[in-house]
Amino acid sequence: MKLFVALALFACLGSVALANNEEYCQNTVITACSSSAFSGNSICNARYAGIDHVEPEIQSYINAQLAKSYDYLLLATHFNSYQKNRPGFQKLYQGLSDRSFDDSIALIKQVTRRGGVVDFNTRHESSGSVSTKRGTLEVDELHSLALALDTEKQLAVGATHVHSRATHAADAERDPELAHYIEENFLGKQAETVRKLSGYANDLAKLMKVPDPSLSVYLFDEYLQKQ
Structure with missing residues (x-):
């Protein structure tokens, strides 16, 4: 029983961490690729090197x-x-x-x-x-x-x-x-x-x-x- 509770608690913590990580990535993309950032200097494009x-x-x-x-x-x-x-x-x-x-x-x-x-x-x-x-x-x-x-x-x-x-x-x-x-x-x-x-x-x-x-x-x- 204790093992089951421990596994459940670990899974919940993992889910919270994953949710926070997804929110962080999403916010980063929204910030970088907002409509105002697509004026030509956005990093969300395929341009690199020369x-x-x-x-x-x-x-x-x-x-x-x-x-x-x-x-x-x-x-x-x-x-x-x-x-x-x-x-x-x-x-x-x-x-x-x-x-x-x-x-x-x-x-x-x-x-x-x-x-x-x-x-x-x-x-x-x-x-x-x-x-x-x-x-x-x-x-x-x-x-x-x-x-x-x-x-x-x-x-x-x-x-x-x-x-x-x-x-x-x-x-x-x-x-x-x-x-x-x-x-x-x-x-x-x-x-x-x-x-x-x-x-x-x-x-x-x-x-x-x-x-x-x-x-x-x-x-x-x-x-x-x-x-």
Whole structure:
């Protein structure tokens, strides 16, 4: 009987302690996350490490990815016309357009996951901003490959800049998680795309060193369809 009373008393004391602890935690959260504290400096968010310093570079890179996706879409449309009729080149540029758009969505999710907000009404510039100046996109097959190669190199440099900004900044501005994300999802992929397009451009340039390169271009387009 005495043992039962002791256990009951211990359980009651534990319940009181738990209730007091829950009340304390609740009061702390209410204080920290009150409506007046959500003006921008609240601790109840997903922001930490150097996200404040890297976020402008990431948003600039998102804008560049979207712009390049649109440019690639125009190239795909150009080669899909009845005048050009190059389904292989159309497939190549449609794939690059889709990839750049998907990368933009992935970056937006990454920014919001880290507590940021992507604002397309504000133009974000940084020292590593990717150029979005457009020349004419109604070009021939070889020049289109050169244009795509330049574009991918610009995107690769932009990704490298974001990675460097997140890695080599001062301690308070450093963000290893973002650096790892960029390295894992962008740097290797961009390097592979640059290598592929440079190979395409050099191969086609060699094939076109004939008096009438129309057959060479046709066969190269057939090759692109199979990739």
